Amino acid sequence: MIVPMSDTQAKNCPVDFLGLGSDQFDTLVVEWGMPRFRAKQVRNWVYDKLVLDFDRMSNLSKLDREKLRERIDLGQSQTRADLTSQDGTQKLLLEWPGGAQAETVMIPDGDRRTACVSSQVGCPVGCRFCASGLEGVKGNLTAAQIVEQVMQLNRRLSAKSKNPSGKPERINHIVFMGMGEPLANYANVMQAVRVLHDPGCLNISARKITISTVGVPVRMKQLAEEDLPLNLAISLHAPNEALRRELIPWAEHFSMDEILDAARYYFQKTGREITFEYILLSGVNDRPEHARQLAQVCRTVRANVNLLRYNEVESLPYERPKNDAVIRFQETLRRAGINAHVRKSRGRDISAACGQLRRRENQKLIQLNAPASI
DSSP: OOOOHHHHHHHHHHGGGGGHHHHHHHHHHHHHTTTTHHHHHHHHIISOOOOOOGGGGGGGGGGHHHOOOOOOOOOOOOEEEEEEEEEEEEEEEEEEESEEEEEEEEEEEEEEEEEEEOOOOOOOSOTTTSSTTTTTTTEEEHHHHHHHHHHHHHHHHHHHOOTSSSSBOOOEEEEOSSSSOOGGHHHHHHHHHHHHHHHHTTOOOOGGGGEEEEEHHHHHHHHSSSSOOOEEEOOOOOHHHHHHHOOOOOGSSHHHHHHHHHHHHHHHOOOOOOEEEEEEEETTSHHHEEEHHHHHHTTSEEEEEEEEEOOOOTTOOOOOOOHHHHHHHHHHHHHHOOOEEEEEOOGGTTTTTTHHHHHHHHHHHHHHHOOOOO
């Protein structure tokens, strides 16, 4: 339920437009004394034309533009870094007032434009091999901040490229695989998903949205009840409980059996096959016996496997696996009847792995502000 705000409240606390579904914004616009069609006009300017300046919304009256400027916020992020890889991958480091930072990545592949979005500032999971959690979690991103990541990527795509039909390119797939554990920020992530999916907003099919989790069983089951055909990916990274707890401190909260049970429940409720994400670490989890153990796990769930070569993080001891080890691992899974793919490594030259760019830029800032040695 949306509680109407007084004029004074609206001026002091503008609403985050990008966190509102179309019905929610329609309701507010009417409460503010404007015709309902005004809400659709604003959404057209923002989501279709990517205009975030009220002065350019020429079919709105001057009075309504002033009202809306006082009452809604169209995004506040500043770009701290904007890097483009040789393979076309683009990575942004965004910062909002108050210091919250998030990375977002655009991955091109044929006619697919995938946004890898963050859900938290940092990460509570603390995977031993990942840069995202090295400083812990600083807080949750709001639904508007999550959607704003996609909007920032859309604006860049629109400025530089068009698809074969001559229309500006747009993000058409979403993966919640950036910084943070999406299911630890469940309410904001699901509100963002609804805005992304809303035909009146970004209109991205739910079947093209993937939620990646290290495994929060109660939230996985809740996700199954959302009546949305979302894809669920589980960051497994180890084929047995002991190794998983060694690599993922968060694993002490939920056993693999609990996570696999929730995965089976998700498939039963949605009919959507689960994806296991498995980062291969040289000499750690990429041996033949690990592949055989993983195959046994996969036989208990309707699942496929995405194998990822590790992207090295400075100061961490883990190494990228050799190509022959990766191929051998995949072949072992396939011989066991498991649908296994090796995912392309993208953007290695721009620190595209989770948390790397944020960490690198903040280290630069620390060095810049450090007192000179005497």
